Amino acid sequence: VVKGKPIDEDAFEGIEEALILADAGFETTEILVASLKEKWKRGQIKTTEDIQTSMIEEVEKLLLPIERHIPTDSKKPFVILTIGVNGVGKTTTIAKLANIYRTSKKKVLLGACDTFRAAAVEQLEVWAKRLDMDVIKHTEGSDPAAVAYDATKAAKARGIDVLILDTAGRLHTKVNLMEEMKKIKRVITKEVEGAPHEILLIIDATNGQNTISQVKTFHEALNITGIVVTKLDGTAKGGFILPIAHLLKIPIRYIGVGEKMDDLIPFSARDFSRALFG
Amino acid sequence: KLQERLESTFKKLKGYGKLSETNIKDSLREVRIALLEADVNYKVAKDFLEKVKEKVLGEDVLSSITPGQQFIKIVYNELCELLGKVNKPLDVAGSPPVPVLLLGLQGSGKTTTAGKLALLLRKKGRKPLLVATDVYRPAAIDQLIKLGAQLNVAVFSLKDSKDPLAICREAKAYAMKNGFDTMIVDTAGRLHIDDGMVEEVANQKKFLNPRETLLIIDAMTGQDAVTIATAFNEKVGIDGIILTKLDGDTRGGAAISIRAVTGKPIKFIGVGEKLDALEPFHPERMASRILG
Ligand SMILES: Nc1nc2c(ncn2[C@@H]2O[C@H](COP(=O)(O)OP(=O)(O)OP(=O)(O)O)[C@@H](O)[C@H]2O)c(=O)[nH]1
Numbered sequence: 345v346v347k348g349k350p351i352d353e354d355a356f357e358g359i360e361e362a363l364i365l366a367d368a369g370f371e372t373t374e375i376l377v378a379s380l381k382e383k384w385k386r387g388q389i390k391t392t393e394d395i396q397t398s399m400i401e402e403v404e405k406l407l408l409p410i411e412r413h414i415p416t417d418s419k420k421p422f423v424i425l426t427i428g429v430n431g432v433g434k435t436t437t438i439a440k441l442a443n444i445y446r447t448s449k450k451k452v453l454l455g456a457c458d459t460f461r462a463a464a465v466e467q468l469e470v471w472a473k474r475l476d477m478d479v480i481k482h483t484e485g486s487d488p489a490a491v492a493y494d495a496t497k498a499a500k501a502r503g504i505d506v507l508i509l510d511t512a513g514r515l516h517t518k519v520n521l522m523e524e525m526k527k528i529k530r531v532i533t534k535e536v537e538g539a540p541h542e543i544l545l546i547i548d549a550t551n552g553q554n555t556i557s558q559v560k561t562f563h564e565a566l567n568i569t570g571i572v573v574t575k576l577d578g579t580a581k582g583g584f585i586l587p588i589a590h591l592l593k594i595p596i597r598y599i600g601v602g603e604k605m606d607d608l609i610p611f612s613a614r615d616f617s618r619a620l621f622g
Numbered sequence: 623k624l625q626e627r628l629e630s631t632f633k634k635l636k637g638y639g640k641l642s643e644t645n646i647k648d649s650l651r652e653v654r655i656a657l658l659e660a661d662v663n664y665k666v667a668k669d670f671l672e673k674v675k676e677k678v679l680g681e682d683v684l685s686s687i688t689p690g691q692q693f694i695k696i697v698y699n700e701l702c703e704l705l706g707k708v709n710k711p712l713d714v715a716g717s718p719p720v721p722v723l724l725l726g727l728q729g730s731g732k733t734t735t736a737g738k739l740a741l742l743l744r745k746k747g748r749k750p751l752l753v754a755t756d757v758y759r760p761a762a763i764d765q766l767i768k769l770g771a772q773l774n775v776a777v778f779s780l781k782d783s784k785d786p787l788a789i790c791r792e793a794k795a796y797a798m799k800n801g802f803d804t805m806i807v808d809t810a811g812r813l814h815i816d817d818g819m820v821e822e823v824a825n826q827k828k829f830l831n832p833r834e835t836l837l838i839i840d841a842m843t844g845q846d847a848v849t850i851a852t853a854f855n856e857k858v859g860i861d862g863i864i865l866t867k868l869d870g871d872t873r874g875g876a877a878i879s880i881r882a883v884t885g886k887p888i889k890f891i892g893v894g895e896k897l898d899a900l901e902p903f904h905p906e907r908m909a910s911r912i913l914g
Pocket residue numbers: 428429430431432433434435436437458461464511512513514574575576577578599600601602603607728729759811813
């Protein structure tokens with residue numbers, strides 16, 4: 345978008361291209377570009393520079409309501425159930441989140457409920473060792489709900505502040521795996537009333553429109569309370585959070601920006617909207 | 623569905639005789655929306671639709687009883703053409719041990735796919751060696767070792783090495799000494815914009831001189847597929863692609879984008895977490911899936 349020039353059709357195509365390339369999706373892009381054209385017709389924006397400014401403002405306004413942090417001071421143990429499709433960064437995000445809680449002097453316990461994937465428990469154990477935290481685990485192939493039960497019980501017994509549970513990656517289209525997740529949730533609720541207090545969905549910034557399908561399906565099945573968008577240190581922009589904000593209004597808690605323990609930062613509507621068009 | 627939407631746009635064109643640039647606009651727009659919703663890259667979709675426009679204007683679509691269906695058939699055929707008409711199998715020709723190198727972004731499914739390829743080769747009567755060169759991810763080597771154990775396939779690893787190139791060297795020597803005819807080299811996930819890591823895998827490739835360097839990419843990948851595939855192809859060089867996690871409901875438009883910008887064949891698709899969940903790529907099935 346060339347700065348300061350009077351607006352023409354090409355300018356709108358430029359913003360349309362930017363939004364689509366950012367994975368905002370066709371529908372949301374249409375809505376945003378249409379509102380921009382309205383502003384232009386009403387003389388509220390005059391130059392191509394106005395387009396960029398107006399778009400950033402509009403997106404920030406859209407995202408501000410979902411810029412909400414996890415309320416971990418509300419309950420003890422505060423139970424976080426981490427879910428998401430395969431390979432998005434659940435296990436790594438748990439380590440990063442545990443690190444944040446450890447830094448604010450909270451007692452954290454981890455639960456290795458991925459009893460399916462090869463070396464999933466070992467992976468979480470390596471992180472736990474680095475964090476100097478315990479992991480509740482069972483043998484490979486055991487019932488993940490049983491691990492969740494033991495971990496929740498242990499969290500109560502040990503006076504833990506935050507319990508974070510890792511689960512196996514699962515495609516939202518696999519009915520039996522979604523049923524397994526519902527069972528894990530029920531087992532936790534039976535053990536601690538109101539738990540899990542945070543059902544945290546991890547999504548990958550490199551994914552496209554399928555992310556919307558993931559969020560909708562997981563939300564319908566489990567009632568998600570928070571989202572983390574990972575791998576924003578790549579070139580993908582994660583624009584799908586625009587339709588998520590617009591349609592589902594689920595809070596974005598953090599964004600993942602790397603593979604190290606410190607690479608998790610609180611979601612900022614302002615920073616995100618700027619990065620989208622930057 | 624796309625077919626229904628196209629039938630309705632063509633209903634409006636009844637009696638117009640031949641298709642022209644102007645009256646084809648709506649139909650092309652409908653296809654464009656379908657492609658973008660399927661994650662086909664913005665620019666790739668644009669170029670693709672230009673090709674479709676030429677083909678459609680050259681044919682007498684309106685004289686058909688079902689012009690919408692005719693139109694879709696042209697789009698479908700163009701997609702199949704772009705995706706590669708002939709399935710290209712895994713190339714493991716050459717003097718043993720034949721190296722196959724896997725690379726890709728974090729979490730794309732490389733380690734699991736390495737196991738799947740090992741099973742495929744073992745079933746074909748070959749003696750593959752899995753090589754673990756991901757020295758970064760916690761328990762990555764354990765993961766590959768466990769997969770090898772499940773398959774009864776040998777895994778080469780150096781637990782205390784932090785040097786993927788050194789692991790490759792020792793693995794090759796080990797393979798030659800012990801009669802392995804194929805080496806499937808798993809690598810760490812890396813960003814295409816991480817120069818150090820890109821250089822690392824390029825050096826591994828230089829040493830190994832693989833018969834196949836395969837880009838493992840998640841079928842859910844969005845618009846970024848173009849940037850990713852171009853970067854890896856230009857900076858490292860790839861011979862083929864494996865598209866993973868197609869057992870979900872992603873439309874998989876990334877396949878189109880990647881084919882368009884690299885011209886490299888999609889050799890396999892991953893359709894599950896189990897080690898037998900690897901299938902040869904079929905362009906017609908992918909084309910139908912993308913069109914929804
Ligand atoms: N660049 C980058 N890589 C990440 C980020 N988060 C996770 N990863 C990497 O992504 C890969 C997958 O991470 P995992 O934590 O194993 O993902 P997962 O969702 O637990 O995977 P499954 O349990 O197999 O479903 C690893 O290589 C991580 O280091 C991120 O924010 N940025």
